[in-house]
Amino acid sequence: MPRSLDEWIGKTPDASVPPRVRDRIFTRYNGRCQCGCNREIRPGEPWDTEDTIAIINGGERRESNLKPWLSEHHPKKTAADVAEKSRVYRKRARHRGIKLRKGPPMRGGRHDVLKRKMDGTVVVRATGEPVRRRA
Numbered sequence: 001m002p003r004s005l006d007e008w009i010g011k012t013p014d015a016s017v018p019p020r021v022r023d024r025i026f027t028r029y030n031g032r033c034q035c036g037c038n039r040e041i042r043p044g045e046p047w048d049t050e051d052t053i054a055i056i057n058g059g060e061r062r063e064s065n066l067k068p069w070l071s072e073h074h075p076k077k078t079a080a081d082v083a084e085k086s087r088v089y090r091k092r093a094r095h096r097g098i099k100l101r102k103g104p105p106m107r108g109g110r111h112d113v114l115k116r117k118m119d120g121t122v123v124v125r126a127t128g129e130p131v132r133r134r135a
């Protein structure tokens with residue numbers, strides 16, 4: 001089996017990509033932004049190596065998981081990663097029977113920040129401090 005001697009693998013998930021590796025990644029994708037626009041990255045234009053599968057979604061910091069992205073096209077992906085992460089989390093939680101809250105706690109319910117005691121006084125649940133009601 002051939003060993004891929006040359007694939008760069010980051011020592012940590014946020015390891016910075018060495019210049020020679022950046023150069024290879026750039027060449028591999030013909031110097032085109034891989035965010036989906038496929039635009040040519042012009043000389044001197046800032047670009048980043050983007051994890052194709054984001055680290056927070058289980059991707060690895062390695063050359064085969066990196067693609068060139070124009071720096072100005074970056075924020076979109078990051079927001080998408082976070083959305084994807086929460087989607088993955090919710091799906092898994094549902095699958096495993098873990099209940100996720102769908103909205104704010106029901107007023108007066110046992111997850112409300114306030115609670116009404118038997119004598120009618122309303123207190124802050126966490127501290128037991130009474131709350132002044134407006135007349």
Ligand SMILES: [Zn+2]
Pocket residue numbers: 033034035036037038039069070073
């Ligand atoms: Zn792009």
